[in-house]
Amino acid sequence: MSGGDIAGLIAAGVFAILVALIAIPLVKLGRVFDETTAAIHELSDGITPMLTETTDAIRGANQQLARVDTITSNVADATGNVSALVALFAATVGGPLIKLAGFSAGVRAAFRAGRPRPRRNRG
Template sequence: MDGGQIAALIAAGAFLMLVLVLAVPILRLRHTVDAATRVINDLNDRTAPLLGNVNTTVENVNTALNQVHTSLDGVNLQLAKIDTMTGHAQNVTANVANLATVISAAAANPLIKVAAFGFGVRRAAAARRHAETEREVRDTIKQQRRAAKRANR
């Protein structure tokens, strides 16, 4: 076996270690994606009744408007009902907006973690290269000083 083959074996081992180290976050990311999928499915299941409530509220508003047009005696009472129904509709839309915010945060969070992990790996590799370069420079300076001391003796 010559030096090139040994270097190739070392490089292959290093690559294998890199693959093993990267496999763990990828598997965790898979679990995060599965959890996000479950949350989205749960959201879909919960949104259907909310939309049914919105339809009921709209139907009630239409009924109330028809009653206002046909009966001028109960105008104040009908306006109070419309006010209440509009408040309920606002609550439903606020809940849907909050759910959308939660879903977008859940979808973005794993992506941020992956990006941060990649940045950390790049930064650690750069720091390691920098440390190796500094070590080589220090060793070279020490050797030069030793050689200068020997030459002076």
């Protein structure tokens, strides 16, 4: 065997060791990819029912909001009706009450003006 043959054998051995050292992390990386794929499948299987439940909950919330909107509009109508009723009552009863109050104030003033006031002695 010549020196070139020995150098070739050494180079081939070093190359084989290098390939073996690189193969170990590649195998581990392949396992990581397999585990990642399995985890993604498990997550997608678990997320589907949750998304279905979330969709049902949102649908129910939207129905309740529609009911609340109806109730709110009815309350707004009732408030408007009460406001109109109060205005009507104030216009109907308020006018005569104001006239009655003015009349009674006038009568009181007339009675006070009609009788003399007693004078106080200072002293």
